[in-house]
Amino acid sequence: MNADVPDSRELAGIAELAARTTGDRLRTAFRSRPKVDVKVDFHDPVTEHDRAAEETIREVLAEQTPGSVVVGEEGGVQGGGGHGPGGHGQGRGGSVRWYVDPIDGTANFAVGLPFFCTSIAAVADGELVAGVVYDPIRDDMFTASLDGATCNGEPIRSEGAAGDRTAVLAASYPSARDLAAGDREETLRRYGLLVDAFATLRRPGSAALTLAHVAAGWTDVAYDSSINAYDIAAGLLLVRQAGGTYLPLGGKPGGDDWDAPGYLACVGGFDLAGSAIAEVADLTAQDCPGVFPPVP
Known part of the structure; x- marks a missing residue:
């Protein structure tokens, strides 16, 4: 079929x-x-x-x-x-x-x-x-x-803030797994960047519902470093079909987007290239073609 x-x-x-x-x-x-x-x-x-x-x-x-x-x-x-x-x-x-x-x-x-x-x-x-x-x-x-x-x-249309200073970020980062897996001080430093940069940071506790809210324009940015396909597959499609951006993070080359272990989503028109979340999520122009401006 x-x-x-x-x-x-x-x-x-x-x-x-x-x-x-x-x-x-x-x-x-x-x-x-x-x-x-x-x-x-x-x-x-x-x-x-x-x-x-x-x-x-x-x-x-x-x-x-x-x-x-x-x-x-x-x-x-x-x-x-x-x-x-x-x-x-x-x-x-x-x-x-x-x-x-x-x-x-x-x-x-x-x-x-x-x-x-x-x-x-x-x-x-x-x-x-x-x-x-x-x-x-x-x-x-x-x-x-x-x-x-x-x-x-x-x-619904995924529309909202254009940049960090007026945006609501929903993130589970850092999770206990994040803190245990890497440099704890560096992880907390990155979390501090988000707290300072965004108008509001929330930890709602449901990736699927958070993504639905990004799709509806009720939340501007969402980030999670450790999820499963059943958590986000529906939300992924909602965000994209509503005109927002969904980036799979950490997946295998050529793998399905819903199988990637992390994601970053934002409303359409959000300045992702200029956002503090780009550093925290280790985004590069190669990771996100079409989101960042071309490298001169």
């Missing part, structure tokens, strides 16, 4: 359907202080609601696109079985790979902070063609397809 605009719209609709199935459960469980387990370490929490929401999403995707593969945060890679009868989504699901994060921002969800979301993206024949980010507390559905980007059905 080589996805065209109608195909991508249909996949986006399936992603919306799957995301909405989690809404009632997550709203009901919100601020119930659920029991929290940990995965890699105590910085990586998970609850029963993460697992249950992902299972529900998988069921919907399996029904709508039999034979598709689902890459989920909690359940890993599953699917790719037989094909069902019918048209697109029934007979050609085997060419679709879904990336699912049932609750992006689990730490926020678990303690009652209303900044988390469900993120679902579809890759068809190696192309990222559809994605949704659903905020169940505000009932905001951000949707991207090859036809553009919307929030609750209304087109």
